[in-house]
Amino acid sequence: MPVFHAATPQQVQQAVQTALAEKTPLDIIGGGSKRGLGRATAAGHGLDVSALAGIIEHDHDELTLTTRPGTSLGEIEAALASRRQMLAFEPPGWHGVFAAHGAPAATPTIGGSIAANLAGPRRIRAGGPRDHLLGVAAVNGRAEAWRGGGRVVKNVSGYDMPKLQCGAFGTLSVLTELTLRLVPAPATTSTLLIATETLAAACQMMARALNTPQDVSAAACLPAGIAARAGVPRAGQFIVLLRLEGTSPSVIDRAATLRRQFSAFAELDTPESKAVWHDIGAVSPLLANPDAMLWRLCPTPSLAPEILAALTDLSDQVFLDWGGGLIWLAVPAATPDAAAASIRAAIGPHGHATLVRAPAPLRARLPVFQPLAPPLAALNARIRAAFDPAHILNRGRLVPEP
Amino acid sequence: MPSLPAANPAIVARRAAIAADLRRLVPEALIITEASERMAYECDALTAHRSAPLLVVLPRTAREVAAILRYCHANAVPLVPRGAGTSLSGGATPMPDALLLGMARFNRIVEIDAENRCATVQPGVTNLSISQAVAHLGLFYAPDPSSQIACTIGGNVAENSGGVHCLKYGLTTNNVLGVELVTIEGEIIRLGGKHHDSPGYDLLGALVGSEGLLGVVTEVIVRLLPTPPLARALLIGFPLVDQAAATVAAIIAAGIIPAGMEMMDKPAIAAAEAFVRAGYPLDVEALLIVELDGCPAEVDHLIDLVAGLATAHGATTCRASASEAERALFWAGRKAAFPAVGRLAPDYLCMDGTIPRRHLPDMLARISAMESRFGLKVANVFHAGDGNLHPLIMFDANIPTEIDRAEAFGAEILRQCVAMGGALSGEHGIGLEKRDLMPHMFTDTDLDQQMRLKCAFDPQALLNPGKVFPTPCRCAELGRLHSHHGALPFPDLPRF
Numbered sequence: 001m002p003v004f005h006a007a008t009p010q011q012v013q014q015a016v017q018t019a020l021a022e023k024t025p026l027d028i029i030g031g032g033s034k035r036g037l038g039r040a041t042a043a044g045h046g047l048d049v050s051a052l053a054g055i056i057e058h059d060h061d062e063l064t065l066t067t068r069p070g071t072s073l074g075e076i077e078a079a080l081a082s083r084r085q086m087l088a089f090e091p092p093g094w095h096g097v098f099a100a101h102g103a104p105a106a107t108p109t110i111g112g113s114i115a116a117n118l119a120g121p122r123r124i125r126a127g128g129p130r131d132h133l134l135g136v137a138a139v140n141g142r143a144e145a146w147r148g149g150g151r152v153v154k155n156v157s158g159y160d161m162p163k164l165q166c167g168a169f170g171t172l173s174v175l176t177e178l179t180l181r182l183v184p185a186p187a188t189t190s191t192l193l194i195a196t197e198t199l200a201a202a203c204q205m206m207a208r209a210l211n212t213p214q215d216v217s218a219a220a221c222l223p224a225g226i227a228a229r230a231g232v233p234r235a236g237q238f239i240v241l242l243r244l245e246g247t248s249p250s251v252i253d254r255a256a257t258l259r260r261q262f263s264a265f266a267e268l269d270t271p272e273s274k275a276v277w278h279d280i281g282a283v284s285p286l287l288a289n290p291d292a293m294l295w296r297l298c299p300t301p302s303l304a305p306e307i308l309a310a311l312t313d314l315s316d317q318v319f320l321d322w323g324g325g326l327i328w329l330a331v332p333a334a335t336p337d338a339a340a341a342s343i344r345a346a347i348g349p350h351g352h353a354t355l356v357r358a359p360a361p362l363r364a365r366l367p368v369f370q371p372l373a374p375p376l377a378a379l380n381a382r383i384r385a386a387f388d389p390a391h392i393l394n395r396g397r398l399v400p401e402p
Numbered sequence: 403m404p405s406l407p408a409a410n411p412a413i414v415a416r417r418a419a420i421a422a423d424l425r426r427l428v429p430e431a432l433i434i435t436e437a438s439e440r441m442a443y444e445c446d447a448l449t450a451h452r453s454a455p456l457l458v459v460l461p462r463t464a465r466e467v468a469a470i471l472r473y474c475h476a477n478a479v480p481l482v483p484r485g486a487g488t489s490l491s492g493g494a495t496p497m498p499d500a501l502l503l504g505m506a507r508f509n510r511i512v513e514i515d516a517e518n519r520c521a522t523v524q525p526g527v528t529n530l531s532i533s534q535a536v537a538h539l540g541l542f543y544a545p546d547p548s549s550q551i552a553c554t555i556g557g558n559v560a561e562n563s564g565g566v567h568c569l570k571y572g573l574t575t576n577n578v579l580g581v582e583l584v585t586i587e588g589e590i591i592r593l594g595g596k597h598h599d600s601p602g603y604d605l606l607g608a609l610v611g612s613e614g615l616l617g618v619v620t621e622v623i624v625r626l627l628p629t630p631p632l633a634r635a636l637l638i639g640f641p642l643v644d645q646a647a648a649t650v651a652a653i654i655a656a657g658i659i660p661a662g663m664e665m666m667d668k669p670a671i672a673a674a675e676a677f678v679r680a681g682y683p684l685d686v687e688a689l690l691i692v693e694l695d696g697c698p699a700e701v702d703h704l705i706d707l708v709a710g711l712a713t714a715h716g717a718t719t720c721r722a723s724a725s726e727a728e729r730a731l732f733w734a735g736r737k738a739a740f741p742a743v744g745r746l747a748p749d750y751l752c753m754d755g756t757i758p759r760r761h762l763p764d765m766l767a768r769i770s771a772m773e774s775r776f777g778l779k780v781a782n783v784f785h786a787g788d789g790n791l792h793p794l795i796m797f798d799a800n801i802p803t804e805i806d807r808a809e810a811f812g813a814e815i816l817r818q819c820v821a822m823g824g825a826l827s828g829e830h831g832i833g834l835e836k837r838d839l840m841p842h843m844f845t846d847t848d849l850d851q852q853m854r855l856k857c858a859f860d861p862q863a864l865l866n867p868g869k870v871f872p873t874p875c876r877c878a879e880l881g882r883l884h885s886h887h888g889a890l891p892f893p894d895l896p897r898f
Contacts, residue, residue, distance in 0.1 A: 250697060
């Protein structure tokens with residue numbers, strides 16, 4: 001597969017023009033850490049945008065960051081941390097998720113995180129990438145350079161084009177510049193650990209905690225059997241983790257209130273909390289078996305226990321984040337069709353399931369992303385054509401395309 | 403003044419026939435045909451533009467909306483959706499050759515789901531009534547546009563409305579989880595839901611703020627948040643505007659995101675104080691209201707920090723609210739600023755642009771210079787925390803040319819906003835009012851890409867025509883792909 005290397009927006013435009021002329025699709029490659037995510041596609045030309053990198057402006061007074069998409073998450077996190085700021089959506093990187101599947105040493109980038117719309121544990125409180133992407137510059141499938149959104153937080157000037165790019169997996173445009181909203185980094189973080197005996201009780205507890213005014217910024221549930229993999233001490237059958245962030249007096253006050261209310265058996269301090277929530281975002285508790293297939297379910301949070309009850313035979317390898325709104329499920333490598341039919345039947349109309357990690361032949365045959373109802377699928381296809389009528393960009397990555 | 407496209411006389415001539423067709427789709431009582439009754443819908447809150455709609459239809463169900471849209475699609479009849487008609491940008495300005503689709507009868511709260519912290523409501527429900535309906539659960543709906551008593555959630559979705567508290571809690575787009583949408587083909591589809599994110603493109607993200615151009619929303623799932631146990635406000639006066647702006651910057655730089663951070667200039671302070679007697683200092687050039695919310699330990703800590711920053715930057719007045727009544731009083735003047743300015747002049751234009759915060763003093767100086775150039779007075783209120791300006795340009799519509807000068811003044815302010823790296827609209831939308839300014843912010847290619855999105859939803863451009871885009875939609879032309887035949891356009895492009 002020949003690979004175009006683009007280090008400037010103009011070179012991206014040239015590569016798309018060339019691909020259009022040759023009628024050959026382009027596979028967009030950034031840091032290469034999520035090559036295994038999405039439908040497996042027939043190889044076209046590669047478009048390597050890893051050199052389209054670098055922070056353009058960190059405007060700390062205005063709480064914005066303008067960057068090239070190939071910039072690594074590590075570089076961005078370090079630059080922001082030096083000014084005590086951060087990306088509120090806590091991009092998880094997923095460093096280890098695909099590492100075992102033959103991918104070279106790969107670097108998660110901000111562009112990849114936006115294209116895949118990946119958010120970490122703070123999703124329930126602060127939203128996802130779509131809630132923090134203020135503006136984009138991009139090249140569409142007609143090789144036209146366009147801009148959408150802007151550099152200010154409040155902006156209702158035309159359609160919110162940046163949001164459409166989040167989760168589009170590059171099928172609408174190649175991103176060439178991103179402006180993101182920043183937030184101050186909290187000075188203090190604390191995590192309360194609470195033991196429970198059933199998943200239903202754990203989910204109810206997370207909902208109750210999230211409904212208190214104590215501003216819980218993350219709520220996860222780990223089965224005792226895998227808790228140790230995230231460095232969490234074992235107690236009971238399930239451990240509920242509640243995170244508090246903010247100024248020190250505030251966190252101390254709120255933690256004391258929640259400890260009383262939920263009988264927490266332990267409390268993690270700032271460095272311990274950061275490590276645990278990083279591991280939860282990185283899916284670390286389920287990465288012990290490199291051959292297991294990984295599902296990511298986003299159900300209505302309160303329905304998580306009954307969805308999992310319908311899947312008990314499949315796996316004991318499971319954990320919950322987002323107060324039950326995110327279920328990670330590992331199924332053994334030998335499971336026929338990765339149990340796709342059972343999993344999608346269990347979630348029904350109450351959310352969606354993504355087959356995040358599976359061998360390529362399976363990801364070519366099965367819908368990786370939840371199939372859409374026909375009118376919605378037709379509308380998605382028209383939007384795809386509105387940006388990329390020849391299906392040049394990442395053809396087939398989301399749905400089968402001719 | 404931006405004008406709507408010329409009415410299509412063929413459609414206007416078919417008024418009676420279209421009404422007869424609609425009676426086969428929805429009960430007769432839901433259709434308004436009488437000229438005198440149609441006049442009640444002749445404008446929204448952008449009152450300078452008036453014209454009675456072709457017909458008014460007031461559907462009650464998604465199925466009725468679907469039947470109406472399917473009919474419009476099949477017969478090429480344009481339509482304008484309308485919530486409470488509070489749009490300041492002419493988002494719901496009617497047209498003589500378009501149906502007006504009034505969503506007022508969609509006024510039910512369908513479900514309150516405390517466990518998942520969300521509520522399912524119909525689009526005609528008012529913004530404030532959502533928070534009122536869930537207050538007993540210790541929850542609230544965060545976006546709070548100043549028209550929240552009257553404006554509907556459907557209109558909020560259309561315009562991506564903000565409000566005083568969006569600095570901390572986000573805009574409508576950050577607080578809507580899902581919608582039921584009727585497409586122009588009459589399909590009823592669901593975008594989003596009680597779950598996080600959705601497969602496929604983020605159509606919900608594109609829909610919020612799309613000003614009624616992409617479809618008609620018939621149900622909305624909104625995110626609810628726990629009500630903070632305590633909110634306190636600081637009332638801070640400064641002898642210089644620059645000091646107030648520097649304080650805003652210092653608060654943000656200290657890592658504090660207040661629940662709200664509002665600024666008023668001297669004319670706005672004087673007008674508000676004369677109107678509501680909130681106890682505002684009259685000897686200052688700028689007034690800040692900074693609200694902090696959360697647990698008592700946090701709020702008290704932050705109140706002290708902010709007060710310290712204000713004093714260090716030259717504040718001559720700094721009062722912290724000691725009770726809910728006092729906090730409400732601090733806000734009373736700000737919330738009444740528009741009607742207060744309305745007492746100073748027969749008419750005013752409320753502008754809505756956004757700039758990076760650091761340009762606030764420069765912008766105020768420029769507006770002040772423009773006052774003499776245009777011969778009109780301005781009072782300024784800002785959502786200072788997020789750089790959202792609301793200059794109120796005072797004029798008298800009975801004096802010939804004053805409205806034209808006011809509109810030219812407003813356009814000049816918005817062009818300045820864009821030049822400073824900001825946006826034409828922070829929360830009111832482009833609508834009809836700012837439509838012709840769009841090319842100042844976007845290139846033709848940018849606008850073509852936006853119009854192609856429109857074409858994917860509404861290829862005949864029947865939904866809310868004449869709004870947002872300065873040129874009519876040309877879907878057939880925009881859909882063509884000019885392929886590059888023959889030799890490679892860039893043979894020297896590195897590929898290896």
